Amino acid sequence: xxxxxxxxxxxxxxETPGGLVQANRGVNLDVKANEAVGIMGESGCGxxxxxxxxxxxxQPGKIVQGCVLFDGRDLARLGQKEMQRIRGSQxxxxxQDHATALNPSFTVGEQLGEALVIRKxxxxxxxxxxxxxxxxxxxxxxxxxxxxxxxxxxxxxxVDKLLDKYPHQLSGGMRQRVLIAMALLARPRLLIADEPxxxxxxxxxxxxxxxxxxxxxxxxxxxxxHDLDAISQxxxxxxxxxxxxxxxxxxxxxxxxxxxHPYTRxxxxxxxxxxxxxxxxxxxxxxxxIDFPPGCSFHPRCSQAMSVCSxxxxxxxEVEGVKVACHLFGEEGRS
Amino acid sequence: xxxxxDKMTWAGVAILALLVLCTILAPLITPHDPWAxxxxxxxxxxxxxxxxxxDVGQDIFSELVYGxxxxxxxxxxxxxxxxxxxxxxxxxxxxxxxxxxEALMGITDVFLVIPALPLVILVSxxxxxxxxxxxxxxxxxxxxxxxxxxxxxxxSVRESGYVESAHAMGADDSWLMWRHxxxxxxxxxxxxxxxxxxxxxxxxxxxSFLGLGDPTAKxxxxxxxxxxxxxxxxxxxxxxxxxxxxxxxxxxxxLNLVNFGVEERSDPRLKRVMER
Numbered sequence: 001x002x003x004x005x006x007x008x009x010x011x012x013x014x015e016t017p018g019g020l021v022q023a024n025r026g027v028n029l030d031v032k033a034n035e036a037v038g039i040m041g042e043s044g045c046g047x048x049x050x051x052x053x054x055x056x057x058x059q060p061g062k063i064v065q066g067c068v069l070f071d072g073r074d075l076a077r078l079g080q081k082e083m084q085r086i087r088g089s090q091x092x093x094x095x096q097d098h099a100t101a102l103n104p105s106f107t108v109g110e111q112l113g114e115a116l117v118i119r120k121x122x123x124x125x126x127x128x129x130x131x132x133x134x135x136x137x138x139x140x141x142x143x144x145x146x147x148x149x150x151x152x153x154x155x156x157x158x159v160d161k162l163l164d165k166y167p168h169q170l171s172g173g174m175r176q177r178v179l180i181a182m183a184l185l186a187r188p189r190l191l192i193a194d195e196p197x198x199x200x201x202x203x204x205x206x207x208x209x210x211x212x213x214x215x216x217x218x219x220x221x222x223x224x225x226h227d228l229d230a231i232s233q234x235x236x237x238x239x240x241x242x243x244x245x246x247x248x249x250x251x252x253x254x255x256x257x258x259x260x261h262p263y264t265r266x267x268x269x270x271x272x273x274x275x276x277x278x279x280x281x282x283x284x285x286x287x288x289x290i291d292f293p294p295g296c297s298f299h300p301r302c303s304q305a306m307s308v309c310s311x312x313x314x315x316x317x318e319v320e321g322v323k324v325a326c327h328l329f330g331e332e333g334r335s
Numbered sequence: 336x337x338x339x340x341d342k343m344t345w346a347g348v349a350i351l352a353l354l355v356l357c358t359i360l361a362p363l364i365t366p367h368d369p370w371a372x373x374x375x376x377x378x379x380x381x382x383x384x385x386x387x388x389x390d391v392g393q394d395i396f397s398e399l400v401y402g403x404x405x406x407x408x409x410x411x412x413x414x415x416x417x418x419x420x421x422x423x424x425x426x427x428x429x430x431x432x433x434x435x436x437e438a439l440m441g442i443t444d445v446f447l448v449i450p451a452l453p454l455v456i457l458v459s460x461x462x463x464x465x466x467x468x469x470x471x472x473x474x475x476x477x478x479x480x481x482x483x484x485x486x487x488x489x490x491s492v493r494e495s496g497y498v499e500s501a502h503a504m505g506a507d508d509s510w511l512m513w514r515h516x517x518x519x520x521x522x523x524x525x526x527x528x529x530x531x532x533x534x535x536x537x538x539x540x541x542x543s544f545l546g547l548g549d550p551t552a553k554x555x556x557x558x559x560x561x562x563x564x565x566x567x568x569x570x571x572x573x574x575x576x577x578x579x580x581x582x583x584x585x586x587x588x589x590l591n592l593v594n595f596g597v598e599e600r601s602d603p604r605l606k607r608v609m610e611r
Contacts, residue, residue, distance in 0.1 A: 055503055088505035095503075100496035105518040114514065115504055123505035125513055179500075186504065 003069075004220050005031040005054070005190060010066035010076075012046075012053050019290040023049040023061060025244040025297075028316065028323075031190065036212070036221040038231030038252065040267070041241030044289070047224045050241070051192045054222075055091055056083050071189070089119050092188035096195040098175040102167035108178050109163030112185060113140045119186040147184050150218075151211055153177060173204035180211060190220045197230045209233050228271050232256050240264045243287045243297035250322030260324045262302045296327065308332045344596025350589035354582075358403040365397035369553055377572065386574045390565040398553055399578050405554035406583070409470055409539045414531035416474025421481025422524050428482065429489025430512050440486070446479040452541060459547045466549050469542065473535045481527045488520045495519075526597040533590035540583050555579035 012024035023046045031037050039047050052058040054068055056075060068075040075086065087093075095101040103111060121127045148159060157174070167175060176196065183191055196212065197205040205227075212234040215221065225231050231238055232252055239249035240261065248261040259265045270279055284301030293300050299309035308327050317329040327333050357364060366385070367374075374392035378384050386395040428439040454476050462468045492498065498515050506514070542548055543556025544563065562568060562576035 057499070057503060084505050084507055086505075087503055093500070093503035095496050095500050097496050101500045103497040103501075103515055103519070105521075114501075118501070118504050118506050118510070123507050123510055125507060125510040182500075182504075 002033055003030050004033045004035075004071060005029070005222075006067075006069040007050075007054070008067050008069070010050070010053065010068065011064045012049050012058055012061045013064055014061045016290075021289045022244055022292065023058075023289060024053065025292070026066070026313075027241075027244070027246055029239055029246060029249070031220050031222060033189070034217055034220055035237065036216050036223060036235045038235035038238040039222065039224045039241055039246075040226065040228060040231055040238060042267075042286075043226075044286070045241045046244040047241055048194065051093070051194060051222060051224060054192065055087055055093060056080075057087075084123050088115070088123065088183075088188065089186045090188055091190045091192065092183035092186055094176075094179050094183050094191065094193040094196060096198060098172055098179055098199060101179055102175060104167055106166075107163065108165050108167065108170070109144075112144050112163070112178070112182055115182045115185045116140055116143055143185060144181070147181050150184065150214075151177065151181060152214060153181070171204075172200055173207060176200060176204070176208055177211065180208075184215075184219075188219065190222065191215070192222045192224070194224050195226065196223065197225065197227050205230070228256075228268065240267065243292065244289065245297070245325065247298065247326065248322060248324045254320065254322055258322075260319060260322060260329065261298075261326045262304055262328070263298050296325075304328060306332060341596060343592045347589045347592025347594075347596070350585060351593065354403060354586060354589070355407060357400055358407055361397075361400045361404060365394070365400050367394035367397045369393055369397035369401045377570075380574050386578055387572070389561060389567075389575060395558075395575055395578070398558055399555070399582065402553040402555045402558055402579060403582060405466065405549075405552045406536055406539060406556065406586070409466060409473070409554065410532045410536035410586075412470045413473035413477065413535035413539070414528055416470060417477035417531050417535070418481050418524060418528045420474065421478035421527070422485050422520075424478070425482040425485025426489055426512060426516065426520070429486040430493055430508070430516060432490075436486075439482075443479045443482045446476065447483070449476075451476045452538070455538060455542060456545065456547060459542060464547055464549050466552055469539060469549060473538050473542075477531055477534060477538075481524075481531065484523060484527060485520055488523050489516055492516050492519045522597065522600060526594055529590050529594040529597055533587045533594070536583060536586055536590075555583050 007027055007029040010024050010027040011022070014021040014023060027046070027050055029037070029050075039050070041047055049058055049061060053061070053063055054075065056078070063076045066076065070086070070090065075083065078086070102108070106114070144163070145159065148157070162174075170178065180193075193212070197208055200208060209230055212221065212223065216234060216236075221234075223231060223235055235252050237250060238252045238255050239246045240255070240263065241247070242263045248255060248259070248264045255264065256268065259268050266280070266282060282301060287297060293310070295308070295310045295312055296302070296314050299305040302309065306327060312327070314325045314327045314330060316323040316325050319329050366383070370393065372392050374384070374388050374394065376388055376390050376392045378388040380387045384394050384396065386399065389395055389398070424439050424443065428436045455472050458472045458475070459468065462472065493511070493516055498511055501511055501515055539548070539554065540556035540559065543554055544560045546560055548554060548557045548560065550557070556579075558579040559576055562572070562579075567575040
């Protein structure tokens with residue numbers, strides 16, 4: 001299948017008074033059309049900066065190297081005007097915090113309508129004011145109904161009542177669904193969801209995951225999450241991130257069954273401790289994003305580190321369809 | 336408590352509406368032309384002249400009602416100038432950040448530091464005293480605090496999830512500012528406006544009292560000025576200086592009552608309590 005999104009050697013830095021923060025250092029990532037890809041990794045590993053960079057919303061961070069090929073075009077080099085047309089209608093974003101992601105001054109219906117207007121007018125206020133594409137209420141309603149139908153929400157909720165409500169009158173789960181519906185209204189080719197289940201209770205998490213499962217195969221998705229269950233349930237492939245790079249990526253089933261990179265193994269072993277077992281402690285310090293260790297950024301915490309690990313940054317090695325950036329799978333590891 | 340605040344607001348609105356209505360219907364209410372001379376000066380209140388006459392024989396009650404026109408006009412117009420300027424500068428400053436923000440806030444700080452009344456006096460001496468000059472001058476000195484308040488609110492709103500969300504949906508900067516930031520600072524703008532009217536009216540009264548008002552227009556401040564200058568205070572002619580003073584106080588009170596409610600309503604948490 002053709003690749004929809006192809007990120008190659010992406011470097012994003014932030015200039016701070018304390019020094020240059022390297023949030024992304026050489027990210028490689030592929031998303032095929034209609035494929036769901038999960039990104040997991042600890043806090044501060046660069047997941048958020050990565051997806052913001054895809055939309056060029058990473059300011060004040062700077063993309064200093066690498067490319068983001070979306071449908072053959074390099075987003076890292078597009079102008080802001082062209083980027084505006086990509087945002088929303090090509091790549092849509094569902095933000096993590098559903099409590100603040102809706103404008104408290106407008107009803108759900110008004111905000112869903114706004115998403116449509118932005119799509120039609122390319123987010124240009126003046127074109128909208130001068131009314132090049134006036135949307136009538138019937139058209140807006142038809143689009144909203146069809147998206148809610150896609151999400152199988154048409155029967156669950158009373159649509160008329162929902163559209164007249166203000167965000168603060170909705171439950172967290174409902175707000176999350178409205179956000180997803182809003183993103184889908186523009187019929188994006190890639191949907192990015194940042195921690196879609198984090199701020200929800202268990203039951204609502206299940207409902208939200210069911211939504212993503214419904215969407216699976218119909219639109220490409222990039223799901224960023226700490227919750228490995230969420231990723232294993234909804235994604236075809238996963239990418240594990242550490243220290244601003246992706247250390248392992250491949251089919252979800254394979255990575256979860258046979259984690260290869262020492263960091264992936266550590267991450268998965270922390271996920272579900274059996275009763276009475278304590279979590280394995282992780283030695284070493286959390287990574288300093290300004291002062292990276294030479295070689296593999298994980299080697300100070302790695303139990304299988306070799307001498308080469310502290311000298312050479314590993315490139316990706318392919319093992320049974322899984323790409324692992326670790327010297328254990330290179331020449332040094334085999335010998 | 337919130338319900339009480341609501342009642343106070345409506346009381347303020349009622350008083351204000353009454354005053355505005357009186358000045359609009361001035362020709363119907365007033366028994367005489369406020370400019371007409373020829374009556375006997377310094378008359379005590381009576382049937383023909385409800386509040387007596389002034390030093391040149393003009394009917395004080397008619398002066399009072401017509402004076403309200405000028406005072407209210409200056410108050411509202413100057414507040415409009417001040418709040419529009421302040422809002423524009425605050426919005427742009429908070430939204431664009433960086434160099435432009437620093438420059439605009441630098442100017443704002445300079446205006447904030449200069450005491451308002453002496454500056455107004457100074458400027459009005461230079462530009463001359465017509466109603467429109469007074470409006471501009473009062474507007475000129477009253478925008479900085481509004482700019483500050485709007486900027487800080489803009490800063491917090493622009494970092495909110497829904498602005499980021501709309502940005503990610505493909506909205507441009509002017510869209511974000513107009514559709515997302517402005518509606519969420521609007522209650523604040525309204526509250527500032529009501530307060531600015533009260534401040535502008537007081538400032539107009541002070542200016543006129545000092546003799547820097549428009550001598551060709553009648554306002555409550557000018558009435559106080561003449562009452563003071565022509566011996567009304569010394570001779571205890573309370574019907575000359577008390578009514579305009581009370582009118583100014585009443586108007587300011589009403590505006591502050593309205594402001595009280597608007598400010599409470601701009602806080603969504605309190606709003607929900609009121610709806611219950």
